[in-house]
């Protein structure tokens with residue numbers, strides 16, 4: 001069997017896969033055309049169209065990430081080839097840490113203290129207990145469910161949302177359109193961990209943002225396509241309109257104040273175009289914290305086990321749960 005690898009660290013993957021499957025011929029996408037043209041399996045992260053086009057005998061594609069959106073939207077993707085994605089594979093741990101940090105950023109007022117420091121201001125903020133800081137997690141897949149349950153274990157009331165009904169221990173579960181509306185109305189921090197599909201594109205639009213209580217915060221380590229960027233900027237309001245340290249007098253949700261901006265801040269790791277273009281106003285908004293798609297890098301050791309198990313099952317003709325291209329995940 002020939003295995004073709006395409007990723008930024010393809011050589012390391014090549015060494016690891018060749019060691020685990022000594023009978024396989026393992027090549028990378030930088031090998032000469034004759035050496036890489038007849039692959040049985042492609043192990044890749046965001047393979048370019050030309051690479052997909054030159055492969056005519058692919059029997060399976062192993063996606064080196066949790067999201068398959070880049071692959072499914074690639075016009076050169078050969079139809080009918082099974083795609084398997086990584087499920088957690090060690091990504092949930094770093095993702096939990098990222099989301100925990102972002103939630104604490106708001107719950108423990110680090111956004112306000114950063115702003116106060118710039119003004120040499122010493123102004124302790126009243127602590128809102130975790131039990132009063134409801135979090136909404138949209139997307140209860142392998143990673144989203146772990147994030148939601150980890151936060152619930154730490155004492156936050158956590159609402160989870162999925163397309164179809166789910167019951168997960170420790171979470172208040174919602175589903176469907178009505179469930180989303182109900183969740184949005186009662187969370188102080190909203191975490192978006194949905195896949196990028198035609199149904200989720202722009203799901204956080206002006207209406208969804210308006211449904212959040214005033215002073216809520218948005219944390220997006222999922223996909224940039226989930227957020228309507230113009231609506232987000234509108235909900236944040238002009239950079240100067242409300243300083244980060246103007247604390248809500250009550251812990252309760254308050255009615256919207258229109259153009260002043262009702263969103264307290266956002267922590268964003270994913271964008272429709274990456275790197276985030278220099279002209280995006282998000283870069284310059286003082287209540288937005290931007291990270292460069294680092295929330296949960298794929299750890300090679302964790303992923304290797306799933307990659308090898310999939311390749312072995314494919315070779316043995318055993319069934320492997322694969323992506324549903326129509327659903328988009």
Ligand code: OXD
Pocket residue numbers: 064065066067068296297298
């Ligand atoms: C992934 C990602 O989908 O890193 O795994 O974005």
